[in-house]
Amino acid sequence: GENVEQHPSTLSVQEGDSAVIKCTYSDSASNYFPWYKQELGKRPQLIIDIRSNVGEKKDQRIAVTLNKTAKHFSLHITETQPEDSAVYFCAAFNTGTASKLTFGTGTRLQVTL
Amino acid sequence: NAGVTQTPKFRILKIGQSMTLQCAQDMNHNYMYWYRQDPGMGLKLIYYSVGAGITDKGEVPNGYNVSRSTTEDFPLRLELAAPSQTSVYFCASNYGGERRTDTQYFGPGTRLTVL
Numbered sequence: 001g002e003n004v005e006q007h008p009s010t011l012s013v014q015e016g017d018s019a020v021i022k023c024t025y026s027d028s029a030s031n032y033f034p035w036y037k038q039e040l041g042k043r044p045q046l047i048i049d050i051r052s053n054v055g056e057k058k059d060q061r062i063a064v065t066l067n068k069t070a071k072h073f074s075l076h077i078t079e080t081q082p083e084d085s086a087v088y089f090c091a092a093f094n095t096g097t098a099s100k101l102t103f104g105t106g107t108r109l110q111v112t113l
Numbered sequence: 114n115a116g117v118t119q120t121p122k123f124r125i126l127k128i129g130q131s132m133t134l135q136c137a138q139d140m141n142h143n144y145m146y147w148y149r150q151d152p153g154m155g156l157k158l159i160y161y162s163v164g165a166g167i168t169d170k171g172e173v174p175n176g177y178n179v180s181r182s183t184t185e186d187f188p189l190r191l192e193l194a195a196p197s198q199t200s201v202y203f204c205a206s207n208y209g210g211e212r213r214t215d216t217q218y219f220g221p222g223t224r225l226t227v228l
Contacts (some may be wrong), residue, residue: 034216034217039220041218042221043203043219043221043222044156044203044219045219046216051218087147089155089156099144099161099163099169100144100146100158100161100171101211101217103155104155105154105155106154106156107156
């Protein structure tokens with residue numbers, strides 16, 4: 001089955017700096033890659049996703065890149081703000097055969113003033 | 114739409130007790146999931162369902178049971194609660210089927226403590 005590795009497990013950046021979280025996946029057939037943000041004590045919520053037919057997707061200060069050859073994808077947050085502090089989960093999915101997402105282990109991002 | 118709802122929000126159980134965590138969605142989603150999240154950890158899939166009457170095990174199904182008699186409801190049953198089942202339980206759902214890349218929505222969670 002699919003296996004998703006996520007790094008780093010914790011990340012501390014100063015407000016205004018950029019943050020990058022990386023994930024690798026094992027199943028080359030996976031073709032959908034969502035990112036979830038979970039604030040303390042809250043439920044995970046989708047913030048951005050990418051499909052395997054594109055290499056990059058942006059939404060304001062967040063962007064996701066995908067390298068299918070290397071089987072890795074990354075979340076980029078620019079101009080970080082204190083409200084970006086949360087745990088971020090990546091996930092991978094094969095739309096042809098899978099019934100469930102495979103999640104990474106999460107990255108705790110702390111944005112300091 | 115209320116989205117995905119879960120009850121109760123909090124519960125304390127004694128070792129050996131049983132309980133059912135309720136999950137309901139009003140979005141006509143076919144796929145539903147139960148995850149557990151231990152403190153400071155990631156999401157582990159317990160059980161999932163791709164439609165009424167169809168359920169399957171995730172990576173940590175031991176100690177739990179599920180049923181899916183309707184599209185809307187997906188209860189999770191804990192039998193003989195153990196301290197290792199202390200966790201936050203999230204229910205989630207999405208359309209699935211042909212819309213396999215649609216967003217998975219999570220409920221607010223149930224915080225369970227077993228003493």
